Amino acid sequence: MIEIDQLTKRFGETTAVDSVSMTVETGTITVIVGTSGSGKSTLMRMINRLEEPTSGQVRINGEATGTMTPHLLRRRIGYAIQGHGLFPHHTVARNIGAVPRLLGWPKAQIAERVDELLTLFSMAPDAFRDRYPGDLSGGQQQRVGVARALASRPDVMLMDEPFGALDPIIRHRAQEDLARIQRQLGSTIILVTHDMEEAIRLGDRVAVMDKGKLVQYARPSEIIANPASTFVREMLGDEDRPLRQLSLMHVSDLIEAGDADGVAIDADASLREALSACLWSGRDALPVAQGGRITLDAIRAQAEQPA
Amino acid sequence: MRAVSPPGLVFAIVGGALLCVPFMTLAANRIVAGHGVMVWALGYWPALMGMIAALGAGLSPRPTLRLFAGALGLACITAQVSQGADLLLADAGDYARTSPAAGFWGLLAVFSLLIADALTQLHPRPLLRAGLLIVALAALAVVFWSGLLGDLSIAQEYVSRARQFWTALAQHLQLALGSLAVAVVIGFPLGVLCHRRGGLRRAMLPMLSFLQTIPSLAMFGIMIPLLAWVATTVPGAREIGIAGIGFAPAFVALVLYSLLPVVGNTVAGLDAVPPATSDAARGMGLSATQQLWQVELPLGLPVLLTGVRIVMVQNIGLAVIAGLIGGGGFGSFVFQGLNQTATDLILLGALPTVLLALVAAVLMDILVDLARPVSETAR
Numbered sequence A: 001m002i003e004i005d006q007l008t009k010r011f012g013e014t015t016a017v018d019s020v021s022m023t024v025e026t027g028t029i030t031v032i033v034g035t036s037g038s039g040k041s042t043l044m045r046m047i048n049r050l051e052e053p054t055s056g057q058v059r060i061n062g063e064a065t066g067t068m069t070p071h072l073l074r075r076r077i078g079y080a081i082q083g084h085g086l087f088p089h090h091t092v093a094r095n096i097g098a099v100p101r102l103l104g105w106p107k108a109q110i111a112e113r114v115d116e117l118l119t120l121f122s123m124a125p126d127a128f129r130d131r132y133p134g135d136l137s138g139g140q141q142q143r144v145g146v147a148r149a150l151a152s153r154p155d156v157m158l159m160d161e162p163f164g165a166l167d168p169i170i171r172h173r174a175q176e177d178l179a180r181i182q183r184q185l186g187s188t189i190i191l192v193t194h195d196m197e198e199a200i201r202l203g204d205r206v207a208v209m210d211k212g213k214l215v216q217y218a219r220p221s222e223i224i225a226n227p228a229s230t231f232v233r234e235m236l237g238d239e240d241r242p243l244r245q246l247s248l249m250h251v252s253d254l255i256e257a258g259d260a261d262g263v264a265i266d267a268d269a270s271l272r273e274a275l276s277a278c279l280w281s282g283r284d285a286l287p288v289a290q291g292g293r294i295t296l297d298a299i300r301a302q303a304e305q306p307a
Numbered sequence B: 001m002r003a004v005s006p007p008g009l010v011f012a013i014v015g016g017a018l019l020c021v022p023f024m025t026l027a028a029n030r031i032v033a034g035h036g037v038m039v040w041a042l043g044y045w046p047a048l049m050g051m052i053a054a055l056g057a058g059l060s061p062r063p064t065l066r067l068f069a070g071a072l073g074l075a076c077i078t079a080q081v082s083q084g085a086d087l088l089l090a091d092a093g094d095y096a097r098t099s100p101a102a103g104f105w106g107l108l109a110v111f112s113l114l115i116a117d118a119l120t121q122l123h124p125r126p127l128l129r130a131g132l133l134i135v136a137l138a139a140l141a142v143v144f145w146s147g148l149l150g151d152l153s154i155a156q157e158y159v160s161r162a163r164q165f166w167t168a169l170a171q172h173l174q175l176a177l178g179s180l181a182v183a184v185v186i187g188f189p190l191g192v193l194c195h196r197r198g199g200l201r202r203a204m205l206p207m208l209s210f211l212q213t214i215p216s217l218a219m220f221g222i223m224i225p226l227l228a229w230v231a232t233t234v235p236g237a238r239e240i241g242i243a244g245i246g247f248a249p250a251f252v253a254l255v256l257y258s259l260l261p262v263v264g265n266t267v268a269g270l271d272a273v274p275p276a277t278s279d280a281a282r283g284m285g286l287s288a289t290q291q292l293w294q295v296e297l298p299l300g301l302p303v304l305l306t307g308v309r310i311v312m313v314q315n316i317g318l319a320v321i322a323g324l325i326g327g328g329g330f331g332s333f334v335f336q337g338l339n340q341t342a343t344d345l346i347l348l349g350a351l352p353t354v355l356l357a358l359v360a361a362v363l364m365d366i367l368v369d370l371a372r373p374v375s376e377t378a379r
């Protein structure tokens, strides 16, 4: 559990982070979202003490970070910096293996881990292991940066816009990979983005920041249903709200008895996908592969603005 | 590709003109001025033909050919000077001295530049450059020890001062390289501190650049009373060789001159690390020392070594002035020569200094190239 308690950071006149308090549960993904300059990076960097708070406290499992030796604290926390920050004089393999090497892992184990991570991020180990960051595309550099943060399987990971430079297809896959890794390892991830779509897709909880203040901290469904302010509503983008809401629910939630014609849909698919299928094929109901059916009316009812 | 190399054309024209000025001089003794002798008057035709051929081949657009042309030219002027000295001294008096004159020195410069220009174009890899340097030095050593040039006046000066010459070389190196070593030992940690603490940097760098602006003679002058005072007031200082004149003040002055390039380039080298890279290094838990050795230093090394190169070449030159305050080194020949108006004695001090500086520059350039991160050299 990471407790952020009344955390404030001032740079001269500007208050980058203004008395933020929130609690991050162990084994969850928390996404911090906000416009540029809203203090997301600064808030995150105070957790591993890359920035010292002006006031307030961070506690990890009850222990105040202020009393720990900064570089030892940081070794326990994975950190993917905004804009990768790879070591230009080290190969891809050496970059990814940096933290395990610091922690004194045996060589063979590091090499194995490097290959595993490269494969995970769709980069053939044989082709990429010995290359230098300067010879990689921006998206490849960023994936190596994220792989480096994951390398030592830290319990806590901080990721600052880790997918910013990826194209939509790879981005989507990287997000799914991250979610899968997180579920497997049960790690605690705090991720910064300015993309609300990404926040809703990945976050168990979403923290919305505006001008240094935490304006809403809740589950994605709650944020979509009850945006705390006009700022949050703007971040959501009004016209997309019903679709966002549907993307969080599954066909399995609305199965009713009965039959329907045409291609069946999986019970695990989101309501958004089901709506898409209805509209595209001009049907009012779809059969569900696992039995039963789902109707357009039922989906529509879910997309309506809550009273 | 062009039909002729433009620098080669300049070298050919200048070289042609230099063939028409005196190549050597003959004087009745080591002090009086001599009279010039033209290259054709020396009557050694193979060497003259060789020089003309070398100037012609220097026109070629192919750098390898130009490289060999330069080497041929150097060999020919050396042979010419050697033969010419025999000829001129054959029917001159016992105290007669013969020296290379403007024509020789000019052609020496032309052929050296030809080689330098060809090498710039060939851009050999660092290790090949080191090999070429060794070959050049070996050739020089062969010429030196074979006695080919033994009849020249400068060689006579050498013979009568052989022991002093090698002592002077040792002192010169001690002054130039010793002061560099001390400057690195002091300057490198200072640079690291300046890099970490903005306040120290703002105080330190202007002070060091002020030191750098003091004219060298004045600096050596200031050191004399300063160290004389230290020698008389600090107990034990005199015993370890500190005195107002001699080695110590020269050494201290050189150290002071070296500090700015060392500190400045250390700071610049460490600053050259991309901010995101040092941030990531910090973020993954490298301690300050680990950041320095594993990230900042490897990335900043080329800039840092450039600083060392500047200091090394600068100190080899500046150490000559130590001769003026009894600090030893090649400067003592230069200033003795100036007092006696003995040009060859001046050259006996000046030529090895130039050679040392050249070798130092080439060596350090090789090191700087080797220190570049792999990803840069791979391109």
Ligand SMILES: Nc1ncnc2c1ncn2[C@@H]1O[C@H](COP(=O)(O)OP(=O)(O)OP(=O)(O)O)[C@@H](O)[C@H]1O
Binding pocket: A011, A014, A015, A016, A034, A035, A036, A037, A038, A039, A040, A041, A042, A043, A082, A194
């Ligand atoms: N080291 C610093 N010195 C001075 N001001 C800073 C510093 N770091 C951040 N700031 C200021 O603090 C505010 C918040 O910056 P921060 O980097 O946390 O924003 P962000 O939400 O991460 O923005 P982005 O999405 O553009 O990365 C900005 O106004 C920024 O200019």
Ligand SMILES: [Mg+2]
Binding pocket: A040, A041, A042, A082, A160
């Ligand atoms: Mg940021």
